Amino acid sequence: MFPQTSRSSGEDSHSEAESHEQLLDKESSYPDYNHSRIKRLRSWTHIFLLSSVSIIAILSSFVTGAWYGSHKLGPTGQDYLQHVQHYSPILKEVDTSLHPVLFNGSFMKENDFRKGAGIEVDAAWASLGVHYRSIAIPVSEAPASGLTKSHVQIASKYGGGFPANVEGLHHLHCLNLVRQSLYFNYDYYHSKGEGAFVNEDNIVRYHVTHCLDIVRQQLMCMPDTGVLGQIWWDKKAPKAFVDFNTEHKCKNYEAIREWAKERQIPETVPVDFLMPPESIEDVMDEIP
Ligand SMILES: *[C@@H]1O[C@H](CO)[C@@H](O)[C@H](O)[C@H]1NC(C)=O
Numbered sequence: 001m002f003p004q005t006s007r008s009s010g011e012d013s014h015s016e017a018e019s020h021e022q023l024l025d026k027e028s029s030y031p032d033y034n035h036s037r038i039k040r041l042r043s044w045t046h047i048f049l050l051s052s053v054s055i056i057a058i059l060s061s062f063v064t065g066a067w068y069g070s071h072k073l074g075p076t077g078q079d080y081l082q083h084v085q086h087y088s089p090i091l092k093e094v095d096t097s098l099h100p101v102l103f104n105g106s107f108m109k110e111n112d113f114r115k116g117a118g119i120e121v122d123a124a125w126a127s128l129g130v131h132y133r134s135i136a137i138p139v140s141e142a143p144a145s146g147l148t149k150s151h152v153q154i155a156s157k158y159g160g161g162f163p164a165n166v167e168g169l170h171h172l173h174c175l176n177l178v179r180q181s182l183y184f185n186y187d188y189y190h191s192k193g194e195g196a197f198v199n200e201d202n203i204v205r206y207h208v209t210h211c212l213d214i215v216r217q218q219l220m221c222m223p224d225t226g227v228l229g230q231i232w233w234d235k236k237a238p239k240a241f242v243d244f245n246t247e248h249k250c251k252n253y254e255a256i257r258e259w260a261k262e263r264q265i266p267e268t269v270p271v272d273f274l275m276p277p278e279s280i281e282d283v284m285d286e287i288p
Pocket of ligand 1: 103104105106109110111112245
């Protein structure tokens with residue numbers, strides 16, 4: 001594998017490769033001792049190159065390992081999140097790292113979000129920001145946030161930017177509407193005629209099924225790979241029941257909600273608040 005390093009042995013063993021080299025070297029008029037010196041030099045070059053390659057390989061595996069250790073598998077999953085979170089200025093302004101949270105999977109004990117139609121349960125859902133108005137995404141943040149020149153913009157005299165809603169809050173708005181439309185809640189909200197229920201019944205129906213389907217897609221986008229074990233209950237006649245009180249890794253929802261709360265556009269805006277569409281090409285024929 002390694003070329004010979006001794007001058008004499010180099011002289012008497014002529015491999016096919018060597019004769020080939022000699023053929024190539026024929027044109028040059030180096031004396032024999034020079035040729036051997038070149039071969040010796042080559043052998044040291046080979047050893048040097050091989051050692052360098054090995055050292056680089058070992059070092060880079062350490063560096064990659066350390067990088068993976070601190071980033072990829074970091075306890076807060078911050079680097080992993082960069083690959084699964086769509087960009088919005090939230091990523092720069094809010095800590096979206098993951099923290100352990102114990103889900104409340106109670107079957108029989110109803111918390112405030114589960115209560116029957118009324119002021120109390122509505123207040124619980126309202127506290128999640130489900131009725132927040134749009135925020136304004138600054139023009140400089142628009143392209144990275146997926147907003148194009150075809151999207152609606154606020155007139156520059158009112159500060160400019162793109163009216164937008166945080167998806168995570170919209171998902172909860174949707175779940176709340178599905179809750180209001182449950183057979184045991186529907187009559188209450190329908191007769192109240194507020195929020196989504198100001199619209200005609202067929203529009204409410206579209207709104208509810210749109211919401212149901214958005215929540216479906218969100219759940220299918222990031223399927224929870226955890227598992228639900230089972231527990232025993234009933235001391236007299238033990239029965240198995242699913243344990244829904246499992247640990248999860250969650251972002252700080254409150255921090256994101258607060259970010260969206262502070263940035264809401266005013267409740268009442270002038271008639272010329274929005275920039276008119278730039279071109280008729282940007283105007284769709286129907287609601288997509
Ligand atoms: C879940 O919520 C219910 C109702 O608020 C409460 O009584 C119960 O203790 C909670 N369970 C857990 C495991 O936190």
